[in-house]
Amino acid sequence: MxxxxxxxxxxxxxxxxxxxxxxxxxxxxxxxxxxxxxxxNQYDKLEEDERSFVDMLVKAKQEDDQETINNYYEYGSAEFSDIDRLFKIADKRIDSKNETRELGDGQYTLKxxxxxxxxxxxxxxxxxxxxxxxxxxxxxxxxxxxxxxxxxxxxxxxxxxxxxxxxxxxxxxxxxxxxxxxxxxxxxxxxxxxxxxxxxxxxxxxxxxxxxxxxxxxxxxxxxxxxxxxxxxxxx
CATH class of the missing domain: 3.40.630.30 (Gcn5-related N-acetyltransferase (GNAT))
Structure with a gap:
């Protein structure tokens, strides 16, 4: 200084x-x-096991694998206290990824x-x-x-x-x-x-x-x- x-x-x-x-x-x-x-953001606040679950859920949703999504909901309901919140976070992750791909600003932007x-x-x-x-x-x-x-x-x-x-x-x-x-x-x-x-x-x-x-x-x-x-x- x-x-x-x-x-x-x-x-x-x-x-x-x-x-x-x-x-x-x-x-x-x-x-x-x-x-x-x-x-x-909500994803970054998650515990490690919750984040891993959301990552798997995002992959299943992007592949439109409805059977796997239903199985994840059943599994997650038993493992996590608020499964609906995790599903909403997964949807936001997908929206964010789509927006980044459309705008092309992911390399220079921290969301x-x-x-x-x-x-x-x-x-x-x-x-x-x-x-x-x-x-x-x-x-x-x-x-x-x-x-x-x-x-x-x-x-x-x-x-x-x-x-x-x-x-x-x-x-x-x-x-x-x-x-x-x-x-x-x-x-x-x-x-x-x-x-x-x-x-x-x-x-x-x-x-x-x-x-x-x-x-x-x-x-x-x-x-x-x-x-x-x-x-x-x-x-x-």
Missing amino acids: RNKAWDEDLDGETRIYLVKDSIGCVVLFFSLKCGLLFRK VEECFSGIELRHFCKNEAYSYPDEFKTPIGFGIFWEVIVREVLKITSKIGCKYLYLFAADKTENSDIKKLVRYYKSALKFYECEEDDIIIIKPEYDDNCYGLIQEISKLPGNYEAVWQEFSDVYI
Whole structure:
């Protein structure tokens, strides 16, 4: 990032923001860029045995082998809790394959159940050489996030539609069960794990060993009010 930041900003790939104090010293910097999140399709969510069954069913349906299809329904009814759902997924697989063949876009297209626009808080870094005034009691990252970053995100999303704000926390805590940075982002900045909404974040190699967290942009104003109340006895 140190060597590429300004090139990426000039190219329009990422926007770098410097936060300075009253005399022009850099306190912190962060960057924002557009991103994409998605929800996997129903087939990709299946267990391995369910996926294998759907694959066999698709083959039988494509061959119009009605006797085998009837046998699969009888077998599947005994093995799986919702055989009708698996049959519907098989039909969608066939429709998707037919569409791909007709359009010819399969090589360059990843089909998912649903896509979500996002803004990635790509870097969120303090200037370690900066000397913080003794009277400054509010943690700088906390204050900058809610008073600067959130305001900028809301300004951006007043002009374009966007559902999620997300980041990759570079948490180096050795004990994976107690990730201090992740815990801080969740408690103080109100991010949460994607698993809660079955949302998938696209993570580049650059962010290997980092932990993905999201929050809904529509909830930022409410979280802003709540968080200052919640931490009013600590962050003053």
